[in-house]
Amino acid sequence: MNTLFSEAIKLKDGVLYNLDYHQMRVNRTLQQFFGTSIDLSVLAQLIPxxxxxxxxxxxxLYNTRIVSVECTPYQFRSIQSVGVVNANHISYDYKYADRSDLNRLLEKSGCDDMILIKDRLVTDASFANLVFQSPNGLYTPTSYLLRGTKREYLLDKGLIQEREIRQEDLTQYERVFFINALIDLEDNISMDIQSLRYLT
Structure with missing residues (x-):
């Protein structure tokens, strides 16, 4: 059976957001694994x-074809605790449907979410890319795990900048924001840096 991949797309009032960015990521994945492509524009016809x-x-969910499409009501997550966790064994270059390694690590942390550290470098959270706020601007790590669509969009718009961020650099920042296809910066899903729990 072919490996399954997933794509989570924001659907608001019948509009699929940032579909071009999702299409680019799907294309990269399919070219890497199957040497093929699928057209996400057909999704508009599948929305009930x-x-x-x-x-x-x-x-x-997809492999060489779209396997399933599921639209569920979305509510923003409440993040009250964030652990800084060693994730040297985690690899998530592509958006696999199987997230069991990430889920196990999150459960072990005992936190609502995590900042994952690989080789002392800050990467991502369990479900989002990260943006760090400093007095000089907004920065996202160059050492991300997954090339997120919202991250790409914000970089293209010049709203955030890339920077190498090491674990020891975290205290240089004031706040960390969690972003993904459904969470924008202005949704303010974030945590004060001083409230992080260091579990590494």
């Missing part, structure tokens, strides 16, 4: 009428 009002997470 009762999902065309409100905010939904549109989860697409």
């Amino acid at each position: 009428e009762d999902k065309k009002s409100g905010l939904y997470k549109c989860r697409v």
Whole structure:
């Protein structure tokens, strides 16, 4: 059986957001693993009428074809605790449907989410890319695990900048924001740096 990949797309009031960025990521994945492509524009025809009002997470499972599409109501996560965790064994270059390694690490941390550290470098959270706020601006690590669509969009718009961020650099920042396809910077899913729990 072919490896399954997933794509989570923001669906708001019947509109699929940043579809071009999702298409680029799907294309990279399919070229790497199967040497093929699929067209995500067909998703617009698959959205049920009762999902065309409100905010939904549109989860697409695919390999050489679209296997399933599921649209579920989306609510922002409450993040009260964030652990800084060693993740040298974690690899998530592509958006695999199987997230069991990340899920186990999150459960072990005992926190709502994690900042994952590989070779002393800051990477991602369990479900999001990271943006760090300093007096000089907003920065995202060059050492990300997954090339997130919202991260790419914000970089292209010049709203954030890339920078190498090591674990020992964290105290130079004031706040960390969690971003993904459904979470924008202005949604303020974030944590004060001084509140991080160091579990490495």
